[in-house]
Amino acid sequence: MPIIELTNIGKSFLFDGVSKTILSGVNLRVEKGRIIAIIGPSGSGKSTLLNIIGGLDSSYEGDSVIDGVRLKNLPDVDLSRFRNEKIGFIFQHFNLLDHLNCYENVFLPCYFSSNPDFGGIRERVDFLFEKVKLTHRMKQYPPTLSGGERQRVAIARALLMKPSVLLCDEPTGDLDDSTANAILELFLSIRSEMNVTFVMVTHEERITRIADEIYAIRNGGLFRV
């Protein structure tokens, strides 16, 4: 059973009162543990597709089933729980909260979990900090960290709730080459250890090098490259 199954996804936006189709007839099936790269120029609809898979955008045509959860028409509470438990987001600009220290940033999804049992969560946070090699930075605040370190904190946060899918939007876009390569190495290591599925949107070639499948968005359609 595929972990991601998109069927005939369509999405339009209104620009100056005129409806513009961003995605049209998009179909995608991704098996668990795969790394998928979606490429395309800016404004082509890559991030929109990512938001649909992640349940951040719920106004679209078609059907999406992620890890067995049909997202269409899901109430806000269930959609939020889905994001909390099954999806990890990694953004180009890291999206850490500057007023929380790194430990609190990683812990953030726990604040909104509907699961009252948090036995072992602190051990998991410690484990993730070890995994991203930032144990010594736990109590520091994001503005004091380098770009690579911030992205590693964001990766730890995305992995906290043991998600089945990691959605990465230009994850190395703000990083220098060596840091970007280190992050990609980390992704490979996470995939092999945790069997997490990655969907990455990018226009960087280096990401496509670690991808199992590459797709391109052109004129609203999704094509296997």
Place this chain on the structure above:
Amino acid sequence: MSRISSLAVKNIIRNKKAILLSSVGIIFGIASFVFFVSLGNGIKSAVFGKILSNLPVNVIEVTPKSSTIGIFSFGGLSSTGIDDATVDAISSIKGVREIYKELVLDVPIQARGEFYSRRIVTDLAATGIDEDLVREDIKEGYKFTFKEDGPIPIIVSKHLLELYNSNIAQAMKLPRLTADAIIGFKFKLIVGRSFLAGTKDTSKVKEYECQLVGFSDKAILLGITMPIEYVRKFRRDVEGSEGKEKYKKIYVIGENSSIIPSITQEITSMGLEIDKTRKTIGGVISIAILFLGTLSILIVALSAINISNTFALLIFERRRELGILRAVGATRGDIRKMIFLEASIAGMFNGLIGVVSGILFIRFTDYLARTKIPDFPYKPDTFFEMNIYILIIAMLFSIFFCTLGALLPSIKASKIDPAKAITM
């Protein structure tokens, strides 16, 4: 909820300056509320505790129509009164257990005596009262009964002692007195003569000895009160006959407190007046408290608009952050809860600062009032009376209005589109 509240606390700390600035009105309003309500309570307590003592709940004071002026009764100066027929009619009202009468001594009298080596001669007003009515006010070891021989037992008003201590003693350089110190004091009472009325018939002028045996709220304010039989005797001695008795006031005792309203209604329908001084003064003070309290709450309520603006601005600035929270699993309800909690915590702190400011202002004002305002009758030890309920209500008002202020911004925050917000 507790996890979200820890986030809310962190947000408050982060935005403390903006929230504090927008909270000045709430803090001021809460401080005013605590100040005015405590002041009102203090005044009410001083008026009722010192000036107007409380009668038992089953006692009604009945006076002829319009024979009271303000707080104090000057019925002794009035020529109207309640006659025996009216007293009989009242005693036949269902539920009336007993009636005590107060009679004005309407013959000239004078007091003469030595008081701290000063010879004092003065005209006096006097009333007679049923002995049983003031039994509890008589000092132990003394009696308030009519006797043909021996000193006449008299009682005076507690207010008179207060008046003496706060004004007369100071003006005449006499020592201040306690009630116990002056009980037993004796002086001469000359019946049939006064400076004002002169002497009609010198053969009828007689001298008696009086002795102070107690202080009572039922005693006449400026004068002396004696057992009612003495009044009858003096009227007989001076006027030749007792004449038709007209009472300045009667005290109607009901069988219980629940019967009082119906007795009151019947007495009022007879054209008599129930002493409403306590009720009226209590009402005036309550209205003043209500007015000032409402004004304070209005300040707090208007300040909620400031809070609302601040939260709206903060939420606008935090759109990306709220988008991130939504991305990691926060529901719309979680976002609303978080903003509400932030507002409640801000309200709690504002309330706390307001209450503490109010208390400090009360302490300062009370200190000034006690030390800088000259003594006057019934000057209270403190002008304010605070209680825990005032403080709790003030805190609740602050939390309520801060939360109210955050209502619209929190709804707006929960509707932020996370997909758009995280890309900002």
